[in-house]
Amino acid sequence: MLKKFLAGLGIDGAKVNFVIDNEVVELGGVVSGNVYVSGGGVDQVIEEITIALEVSSRYKAGDHIRHVNQEIASGVIAKQLAVKANSPEFKIPIRFELPYNIPISTNNTKYQFRTNLDIPNAVDAKDIDTITIKPNQLVQCLLDAIGILGFRSKADSGSFNGKFQQFEFVxxxxxxxxxxxxxxxxxxxxxxxxxxxxxxxxxxxLFASAMDDLDLDERHVNFSLLKNQLVSREQTSEILASIIQQEYDKIPC
Structure with missing residues (x-):
């Protein structure tokens, strides 16, 4: 009876551990590994095992710093598993393909996998594993091209507000x-x-403050860089320089 009570509190119950093969993955890459489950002191039924990829970040909104925690993707990897007391560890292979259009890891933006055992009438067992998502070749070429032009990243660059990631350069x-x-x-x-x-x-x-208040000193431009324009960072930097110069020239003096 005591063992069942303790297992219900999450003490000496079934355990879970997600072991990731590659803790640094690029956008669009594949995360692989194994989820290991072992029995506790009593027999238990695991309703389901889920894995979620979560991103957290902080960003500036006016004069305030705000925090965001968001689930990027999640899935059920197993259902209705009967785990005997002190049963040997078993594993479930995992293969997860990352999306391309998600934030990359920065000083302000972090990722983790949350693995959860859903056990009825008991505290769910959890496992948290960090992961770094780096730029793929195309994104790295873009960032390198910005650097070639002499733009320096600001300290809080790379913040994610739940909708988009902002990179700021001087x-x-x-x-x-x-x-x-x-x-x-x-x-x-x-x-x-x-x-x-x-x-x-x-x-x-004289009118600098008024132009700033009315956003007349800003110019926004949207465009796409195709794969063949993101082969060489020197080539990409020339494309960016041309676009930035053209748009700069359109801003009122």
């Missing part, structure tokens, strides 16, 4: 002294990247 060479900052948003796909740039012009003089 110029150190190209358009230095002319731009306040460059904001970059992108949505990766297998064969292209959809990009949105916010170009903030550095405005001086």
């Amino acid at each position: 110029p150190t060479r190209f358009l230095k002294g002319k731009l306040d900052e460059l904001e970059v948003y992108f949505e990766a796909h297998e064969d292209r990247i959809n990009v949105m740039l916010q170009i903030d012009k550095k405005v001086r003089g």
Whole structure:
């Protein structure tokens, strides 16, 4: 009776452990591993085993710092499993393909897998495993091209607000002294990247404050970079420089 009571509280009950083969995976890549389940001190029935990929981040909204926790994907990997007391460990192979259009890991944006045993009338057993999602070749080419132009990433760049991830850069060479900052948003796909740039012009003089309040010192542009435009970071940087310059020239003086 005591063992059943303790198992119901999650003490000496069935245990779960997700062992990931690759803890660093690129966008669109495959996460593989095994979920290991072992019996506790009493017989138990596992209603289902679920795995969820979760992202957490913090971002600035006005003068406030806000936090976001969001489930990217989840699934049931097993149902109705009878686990005998002190039964030997068994494993369930896992293979999960990451989407392309999700945030990448940054200082502010983190990922984890949450593995859960749903056991009726008992505290569910859980396992938390961190994972790093890095840019794929196309996204890395885009980021490298921005760096080639001399744009330096700001400290809070890469924040995710639950809808989009924002990258903020300051110029150190190209358009230095002319731009306040460059904001970059992108949505990766297998064969292209959809990009949105916010170009903030550095405005001086009597009407600078008014232009800033009315967002007249900003320019937004949307475009797509195809796979063949993301082969060489030098080539991509030339494309970006041309687009940024053209849009900058359209901002009122």
